[in-house]
Amino acid sequence: MGIRLVKPVQGAALLALSALLFSLMAVGIREVSDSVNNESVVFFRNLVGVLFFMPLILLKGLRPLATTRLKSHLWRTTYGLAAMYCFFYAIAHLPLADAMLFTYSAPLFTPLIAWWWLKEPLSKRMLLTTGLGLIGVLLVAKPSAALLDSQALIGMAASVLAAFAFVSIREMSDTEPAFRIVFYFSLFSALISAIPMALTWQSIAQPELELLLVIGLLATASQIVMSKAYAMAPPGLIGPFAYLAIVFAGVIAWLRWGETPDPSSLLGAALIFTASLLAIARRPR
Template sequence: MPNTSSNPPLLKAIGFLMLSAFLFSIMGVCVRYASHTVDNASVVFFRNIFGLLIFLPLVFNKGLSHFKTEKLWMHTWRSIAGLAAMYGFFYAIAHLKLSNAMVFTYSSPIFIPLIAWLFLKEKITKPMLLAAAIGLIGVVFVAKPDDGFFNSISAIGLSASFLAAMAYVTVRALTHTEPPERIVFYFCVIGSLVSAIPMFWLWRPYTLHEIGLLAAAGILASISQMFMSYAYKMAPAGQIGPVNYSAIIFAGTWGYLFWQETPDHYSIIGFGFIILAIVLCSPLLQNRLAKQ
């Protein structure tokens, strides 16, 4: 492992990933409100199509040649995995507490080190495993397994988590040759084309309120993914993955503010573990723990 204590890009990667998680949690609020009246297939489609709109200025400025790629098959795989995860995640948001839905989605750091090791041959270190394990303990405290936690919706949420981890690792691989804006651009294009198929059968007129929520969700999600792509370009996926747990804290905050979902003492303890997992990703601690 490099001397991360003198590695500013790692600190920047952690900051970008936390900002990505923050924006993604706000997107979750928009999806939650939109899901009250809009079906899941339409939410996924509009999230992609509105997310694609933010690239129009870049296309006009740099031209379509900027988005040419020799990694189309990797973009396609990343898009399929990410889109499948999105369907599951949005379904969980619509049927679970926002914080619980985020718990499932952001459990992906548990899988990231293993997937990164299998496909990218990235080294799994003890600090990585420790951070992932502590984050998982925090997830359990926040979610508090009960009758409403382990059910069919939970299975969908956990499946989305695994698929999201595969997408994140693919993003890491793509960043070796592809700029972040190209990665997100292809995700939105492929996602829009694929998600248009099920949405077509459910099409109906939408209110301005619904369109506003869906547009906000799409734009926030794409900006969030841009920051995520920049983060994974700067640091190994397994090393910074646990920072994603911060989205659960953000989601808990929004759940309290908008739906009066008050965290109990177990949730507070869980947040503490999650914060500790994030702290363990810091350059100084990563370097010290790796030497032990």
């Protein structure tokens, strides 16, 4: 395996951008899920991801997409697609803050998974920053009683599966660039998700199709940026920056629906930023 160069500052900045794009995608999913089923939303999100790469293929052919890590891409697709089904379901059936809480608690699991899978060091500092970030997430999201419902288990599954997906990206980032990781994930996911979509087929109006297109573009861009971020630094080091998605979601909710943050949300946001800064304050040797 090649030597990985650790760039925590750049990785953290890219992960924050990915979180913003992902928050926008989640808002779109919440709106379109009122009239479009989960199977169709997942399929079109992945189909748009494949179409996103068509200009690259037409210009440069298939050579940039050649890989010797097909097995790694399949594992990444398995974890990522399963997490996507669970997350989209959670968005449609749970309060948005709760669904975002589940998905963005994934960084809590990434240091342990990276330690077990990639033998990356696990320090008390990493555990401290992720724990501090989770407290901030809880203060901002203020989970409702719906978290105690059986549907919450699907949200928790999304969290764990997403953590495995993040670490799988790190595992093959020594040879696979971000665009290739995202392309194979989109391709395999589109092929697999076409089956449940066909079994639950429904007609979709033009406004919903346009929104699905936007969702797919946001998701693909977020995936590319996120893949690049985790290629620059270990998940356990920059993972707390993913918590910024909760802050972004709160700002979007304020702008779109007039929801104003209360003192609890502001305190949670402060803890999230603190955890994020602590995560990169000390560079690894």
